[in-house]
Amino acid sequence: xxxxxxxxxxxxxxxxxxxxxxxxxxxxxxxxxxxxxxxxxxxxxxxxxxxxxxxxxxxxxxxxxxxxxxxxxxxxxxxxxxxxxxxxxxxxxxxxxxxxxxxxxxxxxxxxxxxxxxxxxxxxxxxxxxxxxxxxxxxxxxxxxxxxxxxxxxxxxxxxxxxxxxxxxxxxxxxxxxxxxxxxxxxxxxxxxxxxxxxxxxxxxxxxxxxxxxxxxxxxxxxxxxxxxxxxxxxxxxxxxxxxxxxxxxxxxxxxxxxxxxxxxxxxxxxxxxxxxxxxxxxxxxxxxxxxxxxxxxxxxxxxxxxxxxxxxxxxxxxxxxxxxxxxxxxxxxxxxxxxxxxxxxxxxxxxxxxxxxxxxxxxxxxxxxxxxxxxxxxxxxxxxxxxxxxxxxxxxxxxxxxxxxxxxxxxxxxxxxxxxxxxxxxxxxxxxxxxxxxxxxxxxxxxxxxxxxxxxxxxxxxxxxxxxxxxxxxxxxxxxxxxxxxxxxxxxxxxxxxxxxxxxxxxxxxxxxx
Amino acid sequence: xxxxxxxxxxxxxxxxxxxxxxxxxxxxxxxxxxxxxxxxxxxxxxxxxxxxxxxxxxxxxxxxxxxxxxxxxxxxxxxxxxxxxxxxxxxxxxxxxxxxxxxxxxxxxxxxxxxxxxxxxxxxxxxxxxxxxxxxxxxxxxxxxxxxxxxxxxxxxxxxxxxxxxxxxxxxxxxxxxxxxxxxxxxxxxxxxxxxxxxxxxxxxxxxxxxxxxxxxxxxxxxxxxxxxxxxxxxxxxxxxxxxxxxxxxxxxxxxxxxxxxxxxxxxxxxxxxxxxxxxxxxxxxxxxxxxxxxxxxxxxxxxxxxxxxxxxxxxxxxxxxxxxxxxxxxxxxxxxxxxxxxxxxxxxxxxxxxxxxxxxxxxxxxxxxxxxxxxxxxxxxxxxxxxxxxxxxxxxxxxxxxxxxxxxxxxxxxxxxxxxxxxxxxxxxxxxxxxxxxxxxxxxxxxxxxxxxxxxxxx
Numbered sequence: 001x002x003x004x005x006x007x008x009x010x011x012x013x014x015x016x017x018x019x020x021x022x023x024x025x026x027x028x029x030x031x032x033x034x035x036x037x038x039x040x041x042x043x044x045x046x047x048x049x050x051x052x053x054x055x056x057x058x059x060x061x062x063x064x065x066x067x068x069x070x071x072x073x074x075x076x077x078x079x080x081x082x083x084x085x086x087x088x089x090x091x092x093x094x095x096x097x098x099x100x101x102x103x104x105x106x107x108x109x110x111x112x113x114x115x116x117x118x119x120x121x122x123x124x125x126x127x128x129x130x131x132x133x134x135x136x137x138x139x140x141x142x143x144x145x146x147x148x149x150x151x152x153x154x155x156x157x158x159x160x161x162x163x164x165x166x167x168x169x170x171x172x173x174x175x176x177x178x179x180x181x182x183x184x185x186x187x188x189x190x191x192x193x194x195x196x197x198x199x200x201x202x203x204x205x206x207x208x209x210x211x212x213x214x215x216x217x218x219x220x221x222x223x224x225x226x227x228x229x230x231x232x233x234x235x236x237x238x239x240x241x242x243x244x245x246x247x248x249x250x251x252x253x254x255x256x257x258x259x260x261x262x263x264x265x266x267x268x269x270x271x272x273x274x275x276x277x278x279x280x281x282x283x284x285x286x287x288x289x290x291x292x293x294x295x296x297x298x299x300x301x302x303x304x305x306x307x308x309x310x311x312x313x314x315x316x317x318x319x320x321x322x323x324x325x326x327x328x329x330x331x332x333x334x335x336x337x338x339x340x341x342x343x344x345x346x347x348x349x350x351x352x353x354x355x356x357x358x359x360x361x362x363x364x365x366x367x368x369x370x371x372x373x374x375x376x377x378x379x380x381x382x383x384x385x386x387x388x389x390x391x392x393x394x395x396x397x398x399x400x401x402x403x404x405x406x407x408x409x410x411x412x413x414x415x416x417x418x419x420x421x422x423x424x425x426x427x428x429x430x431x432x433x434x435x436x437x438x439x440x441x442x443x444x445x446x447x448x449x450x451x452x453x454x455x456x457x458x459x460x461x462x463x464x465x466x467x468x469x470x471x472x473x474x475x476x477x478x479x480x481x482x483x484x485x486x487x488x489x490x491x492x493x494x495x496x497x498x499x500x501x502x503x504x505x506x507x508x509x510x511x512x513x514x515x
Numbered sequence: 516x517x518x519x520x521x522x523x524x525x526x527x528x529x530x531x532x533x534x535x536x537x538x539x540x541x542x543x544x545x546x547x548x549x550x551x552x553x554x555x556x557x558x559x560x561x562x563x564x565x566x567x568x569x570x571x572x573x574x575x576x577x578x579x580x581x582x583x584x585x586x587x588x589x590x591x592x593x594x595x596x597x598x599x600x601x602x603x604x605x606x607x608x609x610x611x612x613x614x615x616x617x618x619x620x621x622x623x624x625x626x627x628x629x630x631x632x633x634x635x636x637x638x639x640x641x642x643x644x645x646x647x648x649x650x651x652x653x654x655x656x657x658x659x660x661x662x663x664x665x666x667x668x669x670x671x672x673x674x675x676x677x678x679x680x681x682x683x684x685x686x687x688x689x690x691x692x693x694x695x696x697x698x699x700x701x702x703x704x705x706x707x708x709x710x711x712x713x714x715x716x717x718x719x720x721x722x723x724x725x726x727x728x729x730x731x732x733x734x735x736x737x738x739x740x741x742x743x744x745x746x747x748x749x750x751x752x753x754x755x756x757x758x759x760x761x762x763x764x765x766x767x768x769x770x771x772x773x774x775x776x777x778x779x780x781x782x783x784x785x786x787x788x789x790x791x792x793x794x795x796x797x798x799x800x801x802x803x804x805x806x807x808x809x810x811x812x813x814x815x816x817x818x819x820x821x822x823x824x825x826x827x828x829x830x831x832x833x834x835x836x837x838x839x840x841x842x843x844x845x846x847x848x849x850x851x852x853x854x855x856x857x858x859x860x861x862x863x864x865x866x867x868x869x870x871x872x873x874x875x876x877x878x879x880x881x882x883x884x885x886x887x888x889x890x891x892x893x894x895x896x897x898x899x900x901x902x903x904x905x906x907x908x909x910x911x912x913x914x915x916x917x918x919x920x921x922x923x924x925x926x927x928x929x930x931x932x933x934x935x936x937x938x939x940x941x942x943x944x945x946x947x948x949x950x951x952x953x954x955x956x957x958x959x960x961x962x963x964x965x966x967x968x969x970x971x972x973x974x975x
Contacts, residue, residue: 085711085712110802110804113804113805114804117776173771173774173775174774174775174776175775176774176775177774177775177776178775213771217767220767221764224763224764224767227763228761228763231761330590333590333594337861337862340820341790341820341821341822342822343822343824344794344822349797349798349824349825350797350798350800351798351799351800353800357770359798359799359800361795361798361799362798363794363798364763364798433760433761433791433794434760434787434790434791434794435787435790435791435820435821437595437787437820439592439758439787442758443758443760443787474761475763475764478764479764479768482753482754483753483754483755483756483759483764483765484725484754484755484756487756
């Protein structure tokens with residue numbers, strides 16, 4: 001026992017010693033092995049003999065001198081496949097080392113993560129050096145995680161225990177497979193006391209990580225639910241006004257979203273063509289009002305030419321607007337073709353890391369905020385302005401409002417245009433999530449109707465609650481049922497719900513003019 | 516048109532005979548003799564002329580153009596992919612006609628639009644075969660459209676060249692499959708990922724749109740992975756509905772699955788779901804280094820309509836890329852761009868070529884070669900001539916299989932670049948022999964139209 005621990009101590013000292021030597025290696029470049037050795041190794045790289053080649057790779061990766069990269073590239077360009085294969089991990093290692101001091105946060109972080117997963121213990125001193133003056137919180141996290149991961153793979157049990165504890169504290173999901181392996185080794189019959197100590201450390205770490213992962217999972221599910229709800233909400237708001245308040249079944253509502261999406265695309269192309277590249281990132285701010293206006297104008301035209309003749313005839317309205325939707329789809333296909341993509345501005349791509357393992361994409365946060373803004377705007381307009389008062393009066397009792405001198409035809413047109421404009425904003429927001437294509441509206445129209453009907457026709461509050469409910473439930477079901485069946489389940493639930501309460505979540509109470 | 520010279524000829528003879536009859540009564544015998552001699556001569560000349568006319572006619576019929584059918588959706592959801600195939604087939608036809616056609620006869624394409632509707636596919640196929648009597652049809656993209664036209668082609672003994680990669684498990688006497696079978700795309704792609712060169716990946720997330728191609732492909736891939744001793748816990752399989760847009764949960768699952776490294780995503784996601792998937796993947800902080808996505812349905816033609824920032828560094832497997840560096844490919848790409856520009860097609864010179872387009876293009880040439888070899892456009896003769904024929908396609912020489920109606924092609928793995936093109940990172944050694952029935956899921960079945968009658972049971 002004493003002998004064993006002595007050997008262990010010696011081993012630790014030895015490892016420590018080599019680490020220091022490796023750490024000092026690149027700093028005292030000229031003093032370390034003479035240049036000829038490096039040249040010899042570089043020559044060995046192209047050797048036919050596998051073991052010579054491997055030894056050379058090992059030697060060079062231990063040296064870890066970034067200035068070798070250029071020479072290696074020269075070798076690679078003239079080498080055959082097997083040499084290129086052998087060179088790749090070496091070159092990746094060196095590149096990552098350089099990237100550790102890159103000014104770009106994402107690059108530093110990627111480099112740290114890659115060094116951790118490459119499994120070369122020679123990288124530990126580089127990482128430690130980088131850790132010392134690293135200001136960014138999540139890069140520090142990645143570096144610490146990588147160091148611990150590399151130590152976990154060492155043969156020294158004490159190192160392994162410290163590394164396992166550290167990984168547990170870091171709540172590193174990336175370490176779970178390696179920790180599980182250690183646990184496996186420890187539970188073997190032939191495991192030594194040391195192995196068992198390592199295994200128990202690993203077990204504790206895994207527990208810590210798992211508890212954290214379930215919290216993080218719950219948080220993520222809530223965020224996803226809210227995000228999906230906000231998308232459903234922003235799609236349904238326009239419909240809630242046009243269908244809910246005015247009672248017009250507009251099958252072309254989805255195509256008004258498509259118009260909004262194409263307006264965004266055109267704005268982007270204009271920015272590309274006429275403004276300096278620096279301004280490009282702000283095109284999205286411009287495109288939102290533009291898509292609102294364009295969709296509203298389309299709505300006005302649609303109202304004046306088709307719908308105004310069909311008030312009070314829902315079936316005919318439905319057929320006519322469906323025809324309009326087909327015309328719009330084919331027109332978009334003919335005019336724009338299929339070469340349309342909207343590039344998200346740089347401030348809306350990527351995401352913020354909220355906590356370990358939880359990323360919140362910027363585009364989704366943006367859509368959540370936008371939908372809240374739209375709801376507030378609508379409430380303000382409907383309940384705090386004169387126009388809103390008229391709209392509410394006309395939708396509640398058309399004849400009486402007309403008697404009181406409200407120009408009902410004009411109010412109809414404005415309301416319809418406003419609802420269409422909201423569809424345009426929704427289309428603009430959807431370009432952040434998916435594609436711009438002629439069939440865009442078709443993907444969303446069914447969901448929007450489902451939200452409005454479930455919420456109760458004529459009640460904005462119903463639309464908001466229904467979108468939250470449907471979105472949240474969908475994300476709750478999806479992890480266990482999969483995307484296809486959770487959608488089926490949601491539809492079944494909606495059908496059952498509507499059979500119990502045909503008028504939806506929120507009903508208009510009291511004496512209503514239409515009923 | 517055809518009957519008019521015939522009728523003139525018989526009229527001439529009849530007139531001659533009538534004149535003989537009427538004049539014979541009131542004139543002398545000598546006159547009659549002389550006249551009848553003239554009449555006989557006239558009749559002879561007339562019949563000779565008639566024969567000549569008939570011969571000329573039949574000669575013209577030989578020179579009549581050969582009709583071929585093009586059965587690709589030009590409207591509806593599949594139009595985005597299929598219009599390019601129609602364009603490239605028409606380009607191949609134009610090329611062949613410019614060089615004198617097939618056996619001295621021009622090719623006349625008959626283009627129909629099945630509008631992405633599979634019932635209409637069967638209807639239009641029947642119209643092409645029965646009404647237009649075309650010699651061959653180039654068409655179809657989705658597996659469901661192919662399955663719907665299959666009975667029509669088999670009943671009327673038509674000939675279809677199908678240019679798209681598909682799930683296999685089919686062996687029709689009336690179809691030549693110029694796209695890849697599963698063992699020429701999906702299986703080599705996964706083998707590449709498992710190899711040292713490809714990164715030595717050990718865990719696989721099979722993700723697809725919910726329909727026949729992804730389901731069958733993933734069934735085969737799962738069987739193959741299990742056969743290669745990948746534990747079942749390291750294989751995930753998941754499907755999404757068509758047009759799925761919300762990939763938050765799935766990407767979250769991938770992230771969890773990929774933690775600890777050595778995991779890859781095998782994507783058979785189709786159409787407009789790809790953009791939201793790749794965007795979400797990048798936005799949740801996953802990189803191609805953490806878990807590369809290997810896609811089987813993303814090619815240059817789809818990429819040109821996408822924002823590629825989120826896709827860079829991910830992989831795809833095909834048998835051809837626009838970036839293949841051969842002289843004949845350079846010519847093919849330049850010709851296609853020129854063709855689009857000349858005919859004022861949308862996007863003109865910005866158009867690109869991709870794998871299904873190459874397969875559609877060399878399909879036309881394989882058919883032409885076979886017709887010339889057979890000396891006829893009859894389906895049974897052409898079919899025999901196709902077996903084993905070779906063609907120098909843009910991506911390199913390909914060879915039609917000797918017996919199973921598929922194509923021997925190279926397999927290339929490509930990495931997506933910023934400009935929507937591919938960098939080729941791996942290439943198969945030589946051509947890969949097609950296996951319509953995968954050795955992993957149907958080891959007892961084979962496809963052979965020479966030694967057997969199509970699909971047969973292999974003896975154990």
